[in-house]
Amino acid sequence: MLKTILKRVSRTRVKKQNDQIINRFIVGPLGVNCYCLADELSKDACLIDPGADPEKIERYIEKNGFNLKFIINTHGHGDHIAANGWFKVPIYIHKLDGPLLTDPEKNLSAAMLFPVVSPPASRFLQDNDKIQLGNLTLEVIHTPGHTEGSISIKVDGMIFTGDTLFNESIGRTDMYGGSEDAILRSINEKLLLFGDDTVIYPGHGEPSTIGRERKSNPFLVD
Numbered sequence: 616m617l618k619t620i621l622k623r624v625s626r627t628r629v630k631k632q633n634d635q636i637i638n639r640f641i642v643g644p645l646g647v648n649c650y651c652l653a654d655e656l657s658k659d660a661c662l663i664d665p666g667a668d669p670e671k672i673e674r675y676i677e678k679n680g681f682n683l684k685f686i687i688n689t690h691g692h693g694d695h696i697a698a699n700g701w702f703k704v705p706i707y708i709h710k711l712d713g714p715l716l717t718d719p720e721k722n723l724s725a726a727m728l729f730p731v732v733s734p735p736a737s738r739f740l741q742d743n744d745k746i747q748l749g750n751l752t753l754e755v756i757h758t759p760g761h762t763e764g765s766i767s768i769k770v771d772g773m774i775f776t777g778d779t780l781f782n783e784s785i786g787r788t789d790m791y792g793g794s795e796d797a798i799l800r801s802i803n804e805k806l807l808l809f810g811d812d813t814v815i816y817p818g819h820g821e822p823s824t825i826g827r828e829r830k831s832n833p834f835l836v837d
Contacts, residue, residue, distance in 0.1 A: 634654060634655045634656055634750060634751070635652060635653070635654065635655065635751060635770065635771070636651075636652070636653040636654075636655050636660075636679075637650060637651070637652055637653075637773075637816070638650065638651040638653075638675060639816070640668060640671065640672055640675075642665075642666050642667035642668040642672075642698075643666045643667035643668070643694055643697065644694075645666075645694045645819070646819055646820075647664060647666035647667065647694050647695055647818060647819060648664065648816065648817065648818055648819060648820075649662060649663065649664050649665045649666055649667075649668075649672065649698075650662070650663040650664070650775060650816060651663075651672065651675065651676065651681070652748065652751070652753075652770065652775075653679070653681050653749075654748055654749030654750050654751045656749060656750050657682075657749030657750060658679075658680055658681050658682050658749070659681070659682050659684050659748050659749035659751075660676060660681035660682060660683050660684065660748070661683070661684055661685050661686065661687060661748055661753075662683065662685075662686045662687070662702065663686075663687050663688075663689065663768065663775050664687075664688055664689055664695040664696070664777065664818060665686060665696075665697075665698040665699060665701070665702065666693075666694045666695045666696065666697050666698060667694075667697055667698055668698065669698040669701035669702065672698070673701070673702070683702060683704055684704065684705075684748060685704050685705045685706070685707055685737075685738075685746075686699055686702060686704055686705070686706045686707065687707045687708070687740075687746075687753075687766075687768060688706065688707070688708040688712070688716075688733075689765060689766055689767065689768070689775065689776075689777025689778065689779075689818060690708075690709075690712050690715070690761060690762040690764060690765040690766070690777055690778060691708060691712035691713070691714075691715025691716055691721070691722050691733075691762060691764065692715065692722050692723055692724075692762070692778070692790075693719065693722040693723055693724025693727065693729070693730075693731035694724075694727075695777075695778075695818065696715075696716060696722065696731060696733045697724070697729075697731045697733075699716070699733040699734060700733060700734045705737035705738060706733065706734060706735070706736050706737050706738075707736065707737065707738045707739075707740055707746070708736045708739065708740060708764065708766075709739065709740045709741070709755075709757060709764030709765070709766050710739035710740070710741065710764065711759070711762075711763040711764030711792075712762050712763065712764030712765070712792075713735070713736050713739055713764070715762070715764075716732075716733040716734070716735055716736060717732055717733065717735055719731055719732060721791055721792075723790060723791065740755045740766060741755065741757065742755060742756065742757035743755065743756075751770055751771075752770070753768050753769070753770050754768070754769040754770070755767075755768060756768070756769060756774070756805050756806070757801075757805075758776070758777075758779040758780075758798075758801035758802070758805055758806065759792075759794070759797045759798070759801055760779060760785075760786065760788055760793065760794050760795070760796075760797035760798020760799070760800070760801050760802075761777070761778040761779055761786035761787065761788065761790075761792075761793060761798055762790075762791070762792040762793065763792040764792075765777055765778065765779050765786070765798075765801075767779055767780075767805075767806060769809075772810075772812065772813055772814060773813065773814040773815070773816060774806065774809065774813060774814070774815050774816070774825075775815075775816045775817075776806065776815045776816065776817050776818070777817070777818045778817070778818040778819065779798060779801055779802065779806070780802050780806055780815060780817060780828060780832075781817045781818075781819060781820050781823075782815075782817060782820045782821045782822065782823040782827075782828075783823070783827075783828070783831060783832050783833065784820070784832070784833075784834065785798055785799075785802065785832070785834045785835075786798060786818075799834070799835075802835065803835070806825065807825060807828075807829055807835070809825050810825065810826075811824060811825055811826025811827075811829065812824060812825075812826065813825040813826075815828070
């Protein structure tokens with residue numbers, strides 16, 4: 616059953632921003648946004664949350680001549696990690712979500728009837744860590760609430776927010792490691808500090824901006 620799920624995909628979209636190439640794959644039954652982020656100059660690339668359809672993602676990487684360096688998981692839920700093992704590259708995740716990679720009960724995949732076991736992490740991330748990808752610098756922002764180890768990844772004027780902040784919504788907090796108070800603190804005290812023009816690329820749904828969410832997200836507006 617897992618093999619079938621990994622083949623499901625919706626569509627891809629490509630965006631160039633400065634020297635970055637961002638490709639979004641909408642994968643799996645829960646419509647996860649898997650992003651391929653590449654440095655146009657060096658061709659070094661990483662995957663953010665490869666939750667399914669690894670063959671399609673791999674074809675895209677090979678077609679564009681990218682050098683896949685690592686995977687970053689914004690958190691450890693099964694729908695975001697299911698294709699981790701396909702690519703045979705280092706896996707980065709926050710240390711608090713490390714145990715979810717190899718435990719189908721904690722990563723919630725057991726309850727969805729397709730148990731997911733990822734390879735273990737090669738590197739545990741912490742708040743304020745910097746990760747180099749060619750000429751790009753990725754900044755880790757610890758944004759707990761959806762899970763204890765949820766992170767967002769800032770690159771120049773954009774943030775990959777995982778399941779913390781969505782377009783006019785926020786991540787669920789009623790599952791293992793979730794906390795409504797924590798996720799609202801993460802958003803208000805860490806993400807909304809950035810300028811209104813900062814683009815957010817969430818783990819599900821369409822992109823947005825910090826300014827739009829500040830003004831219209833019903834979970835953030837009194």
